[in-house]
Amino acid sequence: MAFEPPRRLVKALGEAAPSGDDWLEKLPEAAQQAVSLRELTVERVQVPGGRSSLVVLVRLPDGTPAVLKLAPGRARPESERAALAHWDGLGAVRLLEPAGAEGVLLLERLHPDVSVRSLAEAKSMLEAAGALRRLWVEPPAGPVFESVAERTGRQAEAMRAGADAEAAPLVDAALAVRDELLASPPESRLLHGTFRQSKVLAGQRSPWLAVGPDPVVGECAFDLARLVRDRVEDLIASPSGSAITRRRVKRLAESLDLDQERVRGWTLFRAVESGVRARRVGRSQDAELLLEFASWL
Numbered sequence: 001m002a003f004e005p006p007r008r009l010v011k012a013l014g015e016a017a018p019s020g021d022d023w024l025e026k027l028p029e030a031a032q033q034a035v036s037l038r039e040l041t042v043e044r045v046q047v048p049g050g051r052s053s054l055v056v057l058v059r060l061p062d063g064t065p066a067v068l069k070l071a072p073g074r075a076r077p078e079s080e081r082a083a084l085a086h087w088d089g090l091g092a093v094r095l096l097e098p099a100g101a102e103g104v105l106l107l108e109r110l111h112p113d114v115s116v117r118s119l120a121e122a123k124s125m126l127e128a129a130g131a132l133r134r135l136w137v138e139p140p141a142g143p144v145f146e147s148v149a150e151r152t153g154r155q156a157e158a159m160r161a162g163a164d165a166e167a168a169p170l171v172d173a174a175l176a177v178r179d180e181l182l183a184s185p186p187e188s189r190l191l192h193g194t195f196r197q198s199k200v201l202a203g204q205r206s207p208w209l210a211v212g213p214d215p216v217v218g219e220c221a222f223d224l225a226r227l228v229r230d231r232v233e234d235l236i237a238s239p240s241g242s243a244i245t246r247r248r249v250k251r252l253a254e255s256l257d258l259d260q261e262r263v264r265g266w267t268l269f270r271a272v273e274s275g276v277r278a279r280r281v282g283r284s285q286d287a288e289l290l291l292e293f294a295s296w297l
Contacts, residue, residue, distance in 0.1 A: 003031035012051035015281040023072040065109035083215035091134030110201040117197035139190040148218025174272035177265040221262040225270040242296040268297040
């Protein structure tokens with residue numbers, strides 16, 4: 001079978017690829033090797049798929065459905081492997097192969113086309129929050145994962161360097177709130193890192209399970225930031241979008257026993273960071289949506 005990367009993946013990786021990176025060129029051969037080594041039967045490549053990895057629906061030699069995932073090193077797949085091993089199926093997709101070639105993950109098969117986003121908004125937010133709560137466990141000992149301070153520190157430097165005059169006030173506000181939040185952090189937990197509704201899929205052994213973490217260790221409020229801005233296009237299009245956003249912050253914070261202002265602060269920082277990054281790579285429409293959303297916070 002020819003392993004043609006989905007257009008979504010090609011575009012997303014192309015935006016951030018360092019000079020000389022040839023991961024996409026080598027991907028078809030790497031996928032074929034991974035399939036042959038494990039004696040897998042390929043069903044199909046998941047389309048449109050994600051923005052950082054190739055996802056292939058396969059069957060194990062005994063016929064069990066599974067997922068083969070290949071990701072470049074800059075997507076931190078080995079960090080994902082470590083987090084999934086630590087969760088061991090609790091609230092998240094189960095890792096079927098604890099060790100393997102770097103950047104190649106073999107996972108249990110969920111329902112790839114059925115995410116919690118398919119539910120009505122109120123229900124989807126409730127289910128997503130419940131799924132996220134199960135992931136917040138004590139991190140393993142040692143420097144296994146990046147910290148929130150480390151990750152946002154890199155992002156803060158890029159924001160300072162990449163902000164134009166129009167975005168500068170929001171960038172200043174985002175950087176200030178980051179400093180405040182890091183000055184007195186609550187208890188640290190292992191976090192999903194990039195959690196949103198599309199990262200929660202229907203499963204067999206549990207109604208909803210999280211997939212695709214970019215794990216980080218820090219306070220739980222950080223993990224809600226992407227969820228607050230879920231369906232941002234609909235929020236911006238709504239005349240009451242700003243009020244809906246404030247209610248989301250309040251309800252999610254209350255449902256998970258978190259400080260509302262800390263949820264708001266991390267949502268602001270992460271929205272501005274995403275908006276500045278989108279503008280830097282030429283996604284001007286996404287940038288406008290994200291920065292307008294951030295201005296409501």
